[in-house]
Amino acid sequence: MATAKLMDFDKALELFEPVLGFEVHVELNTNTKMFSDAPNPANEAFHSAAPNTLIAPVDLGLPGSLPVVNETAIRSSISLGLALGCSIAESSRFARKNYFYPDLGKNYQISQYDEPIAFEGSVEVELEDGTLVTIPIERAHMEEDAGKLTHMGGATGRIQGAEYSLVDYNRAGVPLVEIVTKVIFGAEHRAPEVAKAYVSTIRDIVRSLGISEARLERGNLRCDANVSLRPRGAEKLGTRTETKNVNSMRSVERAVRYEIQRQAQILADGGTITQETRHWHEDTGTTSPGRPKSDADDYRYFPEPDLLPVEPAHELIEELRAALPEQPVARRRRLKADWGFTDLEFQDVRNGGLIDEVEATIAAGATPATARKWWTGEISRLANTQEKDAAALISPQNVAALQLLVDAGTLTDKLARQVLEGVIAGEGTPQEVVDARGLAVVSDDGALIAAIDEALAAQPDVLAKIQDGKVQAAGAVIGAVMKAMKGQADAARVRELVLERAAQ
Numbered sequence: 001m002a003t004a005k006l007m008d009f010d011k012a013l014e015l016f017e018p019v020l021g022f023e024v025h026v027e028l029n030t031n032t033k034m035f036s037d038a039p040n041p042a043n044e045a046f047h048s049a050a051p052n053t054l055i056a057p058v059d060l061g062l063p064g065s066l067p068v069v070n071e072t073a074i075r076s077s078i079s080l081g082l083a084l085g086c087s088i089a090e091s092s093r094f095a096r097k098n099y100f101y102p103d104l105g106k107n108y109q110i111s112q113y114d115e116p117i118a119f120e121g122s123v124e125v126e127l128e129d130g131t132l133v134t135i136p137i138e139r140a141h142m143e144e145d146a147g148k149l150t151h152m153g154g155a156t157g158r159i160q161g162a163e164y165s166l167v168d169y170n171r172a173g174v175p176l177v178e179i180v181t182k183v184i185f186g187a188e189h190r191a192p193e194v195a196k197a198y199v200s201t202i203r204d205i206v207r208s209l210g211i212s213e214a215r216l217e218r219g220n221l222r223c224d225a226n227v228s229l230r231p232r233g234a235e236k237l238g239t240r241t242e243t244k245n246v247n248s249m250r251s252v253e254r255a256v257r258y259e260i261q262r263q264a265q266i267l268a269d270g271g272t273i274t275q276e277t278r279h280w281h282e283d284t285g286t287t288s289p290g291r292p293k294s295d296a297d298d299y300r301y302f303p304e305p306d307l308l309p310v311e312p313a314h315e316l317i318e319e320l321r322a323a324l325p326e327q328p329v330a331r332r333r334r335l336k337a338d339w340g341f342t343d344l345e346f347q348d349v350r351n352g353g354l355i356d357e358v359e360a361t362i363a364a365g366a367t368p369a370t371a372r373k374w375w376t377g378e379i380s381r382l383a384n385t386q387e388k389d390a391a392a393l394i395s396p397q398n399v400a401a402l403q404l405l406v407d408a409g410t411l412t413d414k415l416a417r418q419v420l421e422g423v424i425a426g427e428g429t430p431q432e433v434v435d436a437r438g439l440a441v442v443s444d445d446g447a448l449i450a451a452i453d454e455a456l457a458a459q460p461d462v463l464a465k466i467q468d469g470k471v472q473a474a475g476a477v478i479g480a481v482m483k484a485m486k487g488q489a490d491a492a493r494v495r496e497l498v499l500e501r502a503a504q
């Protein structure tokens with residue numbers, strides 16, 4: 001693949017205004033599929049299922065089968081629409097989106113077209129430095145997912161070049177909500193960051209609603225990033241490209257940045273942008289052409305004759321509205337104030353994706369400052385070296401229990417770090433690790449005094465200096481005692497006792 005010439009990002013922004021638009025597909029975690037009673041299990045079970053085992057006649061479009069709408073999917077879609085500040089349609093309709101491709105057995109996808117369940121909303125997203133950006137939402141509509149094709153032999157990824165293709169309909173009929181933004185202006189040089197913040201906000205919202213597993217890398221959330229440029233001062237929108245299924249937050253940011261630089265170079269060279277889908281490549285950090293796409297793509301939409309319009313009762317909408325969780329931005333502001341964190345301290349927690357962990361650790365009895373210190377410090381460091389999520393290493397309850405042992409004087413900070421490693425290694429709760437490894441601070445003065453007397457006897461010159469009032473000389477004795485105690489003593493207490501014993 002020839003690498004495209006890229007214009008410097010700042011230069012691109014001088015010449016052009018970036019315009020964005022996002023389509024995010026959310027897989028709903030319902031028990032069954034959108035229009036059939038085939039199971040829709042959670043990620044682990046879903047991905048380990050043999051091909052074509054999670055299917056019903058409806059998912060394949062077999063003759064004589066009729067779709068029935070999944071009620072939970074409707075409730076989830078309404079909740080999501082409300083969380084996006086949308087109006088909920090009094091009457092909304094499914095439509096057939098006709099296309100011929102073997103990933104859908106029936107030659108059409110049941111989607112929604114001009115009568116989506118939710119429309120006209122907005123979400124506030126917060127950039128890393130706290131700047132708020134309002135993203136206008138055009139609509140959120142329900143649809144079913146398609147199956148998965150695996151092209152074998154020949155040129156990979158191209159059905160024409162493949163010798164044959166394998167088809168797995170397990171995903172066919174999985175409930176989706178597609179959230180479509182209006183065209184977004186004004187992001188300017190922060191366009192890549194806005195893209196990332198938007199997707200992460202959608203993830204937060206969906207998670208807080210509990211309607212999806214919301215893991216990008218699993219495809220539970222899939223973002224198509226539309227990017228176009230127009231020359232500064234121009235009114236007419238430029239031609240957009242649509243980069244598909246970027247499967248991490250960081251990739252969304254990178255893909256938008258890349259498209260801006262790539263398109264700017266083409267336009268500056270007098271070329272034109274092709275309206276097309278593009279694929280993001282994580283390894284090279286580039287996009288490559290997918291299929292050409294015109295706004296006139298004819299899907300011959302028409303109302304789905306086998307399904308009634310969805311007409312949610314006013315009471316249902318109000319019930320779901322009343323049950324909405326706090327918006328992510330509002331929640332973050334509240335927590336930051338409650339915890340008394342500075343901007344930087346809070347950013348540390350947020351950028352580490354550790355808000356939930358810190359909150360749960362505080363709920364389990366730690367102070368905000370210590371909860372933050374553990375999660376953004378030692379635990380994040382260990383997570384980095386082990387290439388794991390910090391949250392997967394240890395429970396908030398164990399972090400709080402560890403801190404309580406420090407507060408009680410059972411552990412020094414240094415010992416606590418050893419206990420942490422033990423807990424992470426699966427040796428048990430902090431108390432169990434303390435017992436098993438014998439790590440508690442020696443708080444028995446008798447044992448300390450014995451070690452101190454021994455150290456003073458071994459260093460008579462130091463003893464003389466201390467007795468002479470040169471208190472700083474005590475360091476050598478304290479060091480020897482700490483060593484004898486294998487670090488399991490409180491240095492401040494040792495110091496006190498050394499001065500006491502020397503004076504006697």
Ligand SMILES: Nc1ncnc2c1ncn2[C@@H]1O[C@H](COP(=O)(O)OP(=O)(O)OP(=O)(O)O)[C@@H](O)[C@H]1O
Nearest residue numbers: 019020021022180181182183226227228237238240
């Ligand atoms: N010139 C443009 N520059 C950037 N974004 C644009 C531009 N025109 C439209 N968009 C955005 O592109 C997205 C188009 O999504 P939409 O689902 O409406 O249509 P589509 O991509 O043509 O269809 P499909 O759902 O089949 O992919 C919207 O978010 C819209 O705001």
Ligand SMILES: [Mg+2]
Nearest residue numbers: 023224226242
């Ligand atoms: Mg699209």
Ligand SMILES: [Mg+2]
Nearest residue numbers: 023178180224
């Ligand atoms: Mg779309």
